[in-house]
Amino acid sequence: MAPETEEAGRKGEQAQLPGGVRGAEELAGFIRDGYSGKVVEVGVGLRPEVARLCRPLQLLATDKESRILSGVRVVKDDIFSPALEVYSGASLIYSIRPPLEVQQAMGELAKKVSCDMLIRPLGDEIADLPGFSRILINRGWARFYLYKLKSEV
Secondary structure, three states: OOOOOHHHHHHOEOOOOOOOOOOHHHHHHHHHHHOOOEEEEOOOOOOOHHHHHOOOOEEEEEEOOOEEEOOEEEEEOOOOOOOHHHHOOEEEEEEEOOOHHHHHHHHHHHHHHOOEEEEEOOOOOOOOOOOEEEEEEEEOOEEEEEEEEHHHO
């Protein structure tokens, strides 16, 4: 279980880890500038920086347990057996440093709900997903990949 601060514990919130996501502002800016409506972060963990910075979008985060994390609503979901209603209507699903198997599951999900997918990889763990075009985007300190369904390109 994650460490809790006294204030966070009173509100039922878990404390986030120190540090941060490098390029979080640039990544969130790209999402805010290019997307509207519902956006879903997959596997938020204890780092809600990008999700918080995506306001005022309708942002929802998913993880292994439901909670409120630094003001971000986190819904319990398993990307390998996703509840489609969580993602339905999303214009984008994204994840920060997901392993390859999670990227592949996200690709299948993005096809089902017909939305774009964004991956901020860990090192060189970059999935080649059939049916998608993959575009490398460098924006300030942020480096990430945008996947678009090939029928939309």
